[in-house]
Amino acid sequence: MSQLFTLSFFTAFLAAAVRLAVPLIYAGLGETIAEKAGVINIGMEGVMLDGAFFSFAGAWYSGSLAVGLLCGIAGGVLMSVLHGVICIVLAQDQTVSGLAINMFALGLTSFLFKLMSQGQSYQQVETFETYAIPGLSKIPLIGAAFFEKDILCYLLYILLILFTIFYKRTDLGLSHIAVGEAPHAAESAGIPVHLFQWTALLVNGVLGGIGGAYLVLVQLGVFTENMISGRGYIALAAVILGRHMPLGMFAAALLFGLANALQIRLQTIGVSVSPYLLAILPYAMTLLAMLGAAGRSSRPESLGKPYVRGSR
Amino acid sequence: MEEILRMEHITKRFGEFYANRDINLSVLKGEVHTLLGENGAGKSTLMNILFGLYQPSGGQIFLHGKPVAIDSPATAVKLGIGMVHQHFMLVEAMTVFENIILGDRNTKGIFIDRNARRKEILELSERYNLDVELDKPITEIAVGAQQRVEILKALYRGAELLVLDEPTAALTDIEVEGLFRIMKKLVGEGKSIIFISHKMREVMQISDRITILRAGETVRTVERGETTGEELAGLMIGRELAPSHYAKVTKPxxxxxxxxxxxxxxxxxxxxxxxxxxxxxxxxxxxxxxxxxxxxxxxxxxxxxxxxxxxxxxxxxxxxxxxxxxxxxxxxxVSHIPEDRNKMGLIGNMSVMENILLKETGDPRFSDAGGWHLKRKAMRTYAEQMQQKYDIRCTSVAQESRNLSGGNQQKVILARELENHxxxxxxxxxxxxxxxxxxxxxxxxxxxxxxxxxxxxxxxxxxxxxxxxxxxxxxxxxxxxxxxxxxxxxxxxxxxxxxxxx
CATH class of the missing domain: 3.40.50.300 (P-loop containing nucleotide triphosphate hydrolases)
Known part of the structure; x- marks a missing residue:
């Protein structure tokens, strides 16, 4: 057990946690933006799955990572546009729409993947390279975990900071918050509510799509059926636990990454607990976190309620 | 005086129903123009058209003599129309300051320049005596103060024409006096106000001119000086209303x-x-x-x-x-007409019939086996009798009670609460x-x-x-x-x- 307590163990452990957390953070940021504007997208799982599949297909046929990434984004946006048509244009129930999108995405990607793979079980694409940032990556413990990453991960750091400033310091950010809190008040202040909700949902699709593509184009190089396996739902939990703010969500997603990394470590060093039980750890933590967050709601007041102009 | 707004032949139809039919309204610069009418006379519909929340089925709006199309509240705001809704349009999770600047695009750069904007707001609030505490959350200030925030919000967006929809409904007498002082100050500085009310005393006190609407149509526009409260009430409801004096009981x-x-x-x-x-x-x-x-x-x-x-x-x-x-x-x-008819008095998604019979479904007249089997026919017949007796205006007793006007909702409650003596x-x-x-x-x-x-x-x-x-x-x-x-x-x-x- 002594191997548990070396610096290199912790460094590797933390690196694994960040690696597992990045897709969650992408999806979580997308979800934060949609929910701030009053649209809840339970379909994040489907958005990510679509992003994962189309990025794989794009990269496979073109041989280019950039094309793969764009295809992944398009796949994610496709799902969030579908959600927008149902929830914004038709003003239908957002939860039901989100669940439908998850099921639809699962069926769609599995079907297309079968067509594409033609019986072959294993096809791999090239993945994004990592660039160590000079200086920062040499910091003990956290350096390797946070600053020896790929370009998408660095982009994520920048987005987190930009969106934090957006909500705290800008006019547009304030207007986005107002749309989620009180759409009628926002409309009467001259804010085009539906336009803002559409913008937020498009960003939601872009980021969710990248979240799914990240698994394929950075981490695994392959697509498998239902490969998101609950990450979309964990991202939703991270948004709530992070009190609907980008940096809070970031911390919450890291926590889930740590839990996941921990269960993998425990399995590999052969702790005498059933691996199935260990695999539950991140999900159990999600539940516990939700219990802990109960009663301190930061939920936008009009989240999930369709806005119809002129109604009360 | 210069005409700031003219609405000509405005018509708004919802299906077969005319909420507004051929309405004409003209508002001058620097006047308080009252829209007077009963619930359902079409005042709110007309104002929602003016503010871009509804599109008219016919008619034309002119601002400063030029025809305009108002397709959204954002356009209305740009054209200098400000609206203070009866149910305030404030974001409760935000402060007074944030509510005032919300959605205002007249700014350089993307960041909020707090100091410059504060100065601007404070100047406005001083000029019109609109006292507000900028850093307080909306939830912590009184109703009268929230109303001042709404007015300030409209002025901050450059409103020349202010619509105040039943602004006195939620205010105490003292607050009403304060509001009237602010309104006089505003028209004194050249703003125009459309004041919506059905309280005759207030209308006679504050208006310059009064336009009366009845059942979706314009009845007449009158100068305050040439009319009386009684005449206005008569025009508004379409018949003479004898002053009521109920005999008092001295020995209960x-x-x-x-x-x-x-x-x-x-x-x-x-x-x-x-x-x-x-x-x-x-x-x-x-x-x-x-x-x-x-x-x-x-x-x-x-x-x-x-x-x-x-x-x-x-x-x-x-x-x-x-x-x-x-x-x-x-x-x-014991019967109860509760203070909030929507929350406590009625179940909005249930029909007029079901609401009338809410307390009586176990009665042998309306069900067998102690409530396990409802006699729909008897219920319907009874509900239709009540609809007649209490003059409940609804499409049928199967209509959802949430869609009735306030007065008709209250009549449903009366029928339920008073019919069993x-x-x-x-x-x-x-x-x-x-x-x-x-x-x-x-x-x-x-x-x-x-x-x-x-x-x-x-x-x-x-x-x-x-x-x-x-x-x-x-x-x-x-x-x-x-x-x-x-x-x-x-x-x-x-x-x-x-x-x-x-």
Whole structure:
């Protein structure tokens, strides 16, 4: 057990946690933006799955990572546009729409993947390279975990900071918050509510799509059926636990990454607990976190309620 | 004087129904122009068209003589139209400052320049005497202050024409005076105001000109100087309304309910009762006067069994009440017109019929086997009788009650609560938000219940209503009874002082 307590163990452990957390953070940021504007997208799982599949297909046929990434984004946006048509244009129930999108995405990607793979079980694409940032990556413990990453991960750091400033310091950010809190008040202040909700949902699709593509184009190089396996739902939990703010969500997603990394470590060093039980750890933590967050709601007041102009 | 707004031949149809039909309205620079009309006369529809929330089915809007198309509130704001809705449009999770600057695009760069904007807002608030605390959250300021925030918000966006939709409905008399001073200041500086109200006293006090709407059409536009309150009321409802004087009862019957030294959270100034002793006799109306939030809600809940007293005792028809439950009081034949008809009085998604029969579905007239099998036909027949008797205007008794106007909703409640001849009726703000016609109907119905021997406890923040209806008047202040006064020739000055706690 002594191997548990070396610096290199912790460094590797933390690196694994960040690696597992990045897709969650992408999806979580997308979800934060949609929910701030009053649209809840339970379909994040489907958005990510679509992003994962189309990025794989794009990269496979073109041989280019950039094309793969764009295809992944398009796949994610496709799902969030579908959600927008149902929830914004038709003003239908957002939860039901989100669940439908998850099921639809699962069926769609599995079907297309079968067509594409033609019986072959294993096809791999090239993945994004990592660039160590000079200086920062040499910091003990956290350096390797946070600053020896790929370009998408660095982009994520920048987005987190930009969106934090957006909500705290800008006019547009304030207007986005107002749309989620009180759409009628926002409309009467001259804010085009539906336009803002559409913008937020498009960003939601872009980021969710990248979240799914990240698994394929950075981490695994392959697509498998239902490969998101609950990450979309964990991202939703991270948004709530992070009190609907980008940096809070970031911390919450890291926590889930740590839990996941921990269960993998425990399995590999052969702790005498059933691996199935260990695999539950991140999900159990999600539940516990939700219990802990109960009663301190930061939920936008009009989240999930369709806005119809002129109604009360 | 220069004409700032002209609306010509405005028509708005919802299906077969004309909410507005060929309406004309002209507003001059620097005037307070009142839109007067009963609920459902089309005032709100017309204003929603002006503010871009609805598109008219026909007609044309001119601003400063030029035709304009207003396709959204954003466009209306750009054109210099500001609207203060009856239900305030404020984001409660934000501060006063954030609400005022919200969505305003006249800014350099993307970041909020807090200092410059504060200065701008403070200048405006000083110029028009609009006193607000910029850094307080909306939830922590009073209703009157929230209204000032709304006005400031509109001015900050450069509004030249302000629409105030029933701005006095939620205000106390003192706050109304303050609002009128602000309105005079605004028109004095060249702004124009469209004032929506159906309170005749206020309309005669503040308006320069008055346009009367009835059933979606323009009746006439008059100068204030050339009309009287009575004439306006007649134009508004389409017939002469004789001044009402109900005969007062001086010798009530035996007590239906009596409270002895009742306490409920007596330390609370706004939501408690402190040593309340009172009695309602058969065949009389006891009016409880007072400014809202001095224990009236708790008194109503207590005599309907929702809450139990923490001290003292309550007698119902001569016997001591041991357990307090709403059902127990209903079985004692107590009826209730609750203060919030949407939250407490009706189930909005249920039909008029179901709401009328809510308390009676177990009755053998309407069901077999103790409520396990409903007799739909009998229910419908009964509900249709009630629809006739109480003049409930709905498409059919199967219509959802949420879609009725406030007055018709209140009539559904009356039909349910009064038809089985209660011993005690507890009526809380029974005419709040109702127009003159509906108010008269509710009052007449309550008087005939009284004359049939029902004891009525009338709780109202509308002083005129208390004076008109009550056989005895009790004033409540911070949970305590300040005094009791006769209903005929009441000493109005004394009562006003008592309501202020003096």
């Amino acid at each position: 019957g035996a007590a239906v309910v009596s409270l002895h030294d009742v306490d409920y959270q007596k330390k609370s100034k706004h939501n408690g009762l402190n040593g309340v002793t009172l009695e309602v006799g058969r065949g009389e109306i006891l009016g409880i006067a007072g400014v809202d939030g001095n224990g009236q809600s708790q008194l109503a809940q207590l005599v309907t069994g929702v809450i139990a007293p923490e001290g003292g005792s309550v007698d119902m028809k001569g016997s001591r009440v041991a357990t307090f439950s709403p059902n127990g009081f209903i079985l004692e034949n 209660p011993d005690l009726l507890v009526a809380v703000h029974p005419t709040r938000g109702l127009d003159i016609g509906a108010t008269r109907f509710v009052h007449d119905t309550m008087i005939s219940a009284r004359d049939a021997g029902c004891g009525v406890l009338l709780i109202s923040a509308d002083f005129d209503e208390i004076l008109e209806m009550s056989d005895r008047i009790i004033v409540i202040f911070e949970g305590k009874i300040m005094g009791e006064y006769p209903g005929s020739n009441p000493p109005i000055d004394q009562i006003s002082l008592a309501m202020a706690g003096k």
